[in-house]
Amino acid sequence: MAADSGYEKRNETADLRESITRARVVLWDFDGPICRLFAGHSAEGVADGLVEWLEGRGLHGLLTDAERESLDPHAVLRAVARRHPGSDLVAELEERLTQEEMRAASSAMPTAYADPLIRTWAALGLRLAITTNNSPRVVAKYLTTRGLNSCFAPHIYGRTQELHLLKPHPHCLHRALRATGSAPDTALMIGDTPSDFLAARGAGVPFLGYARNQDKEKALRGAGATTVVNSLDAVLRLVRDQA
Structure with missing residues (x-):
């Protein structure tokens, strides 16, 4: 069993490396992968x-x-x-x-390693976009306080009045792909919920799950996500290795 677990882990690391290598545009969910929006405001x-x-x-x-x-x-x-x-x-x-x-x-907690990962990808010339169910005004406010707005602007695609198009509908991902002129297979989405995974699958975009705890990981894998990390440090190290 331990040998099988090690084999699966190696395969997942290889899949992660391949996804990172292939990606030319990275679509980020906001609340979770970039910050915990409600860390100080339940x-x-x-x-x-x-x-x-x-x-x-x-x-x-x-x-x-x-x-x-x-x-x-x-x-x-x-x-x-x-x-x-x-x-x-x-x-x-x-x-x-x-x-x-x-x-x-105002009291959101930055996700560990998110800021340097965003800045590293931006410095390497990748296009970055936000695809979220949160308000785009909120995303812009947070990114500005972290000095990250220039890494994404103008590609922030959040909640609109058409609420039936919230994730798991892939609408915001389609908007990001069209605006950046990107094919789905050249993109990578980072999300932390089953609705993120389902939206990525609906858009044909490879998916990387971020799970800060076991419950999050169980939910993502239960939805069908096969590549999940518990820390963005692993992603940052792979990106820097390939730089």
Whole structure:
């Protein structure tokens, strides 16, 4: 069993090296691979706040019990958008979520090794883009505080009013590929959730999973991801070796 595990690890390292070598454009999810957006501003608290706001407007019955208890602000937003697509209610709820994300950006925790990896790839001439379900305004705010905006601008593709196109729909990846003039097989996406993996698969883009803990890794592998790292240090070392 240990021998099999070692063989699988070598294969995964080889797959990672090949993906990095082939990539000419890297599509990054934001919350997870680049930073923990809600490190100091609880996502669960934000979700509760959205639910309370809906209930304060007499819309308690708009969500199921499971949706009210999901602790995921995007799940709350999606649920309302499915029932009232394109409505003023959805637009107002989305803006409330954006404002909460903007507050969270001030206390976001950078993901270890993300900053130097981004700067190294940019220095090597790779094109970088953000493909996220978060607001592009929030992404721009965070990247500016880290001095990273020039590594990505103008290629930040985040949440729009068309909420049915959030990942796992590959829409934001397609936008990034078109804007950078890139074929899917010359790209690499870095994400930390099953929806990231499914979006990459839908766009035909090779996928690298980032899992900061065992639960994240289990979820990614359960969705079908085969190349997963627990630290971006491994990616940074391979990129520097090939520079």
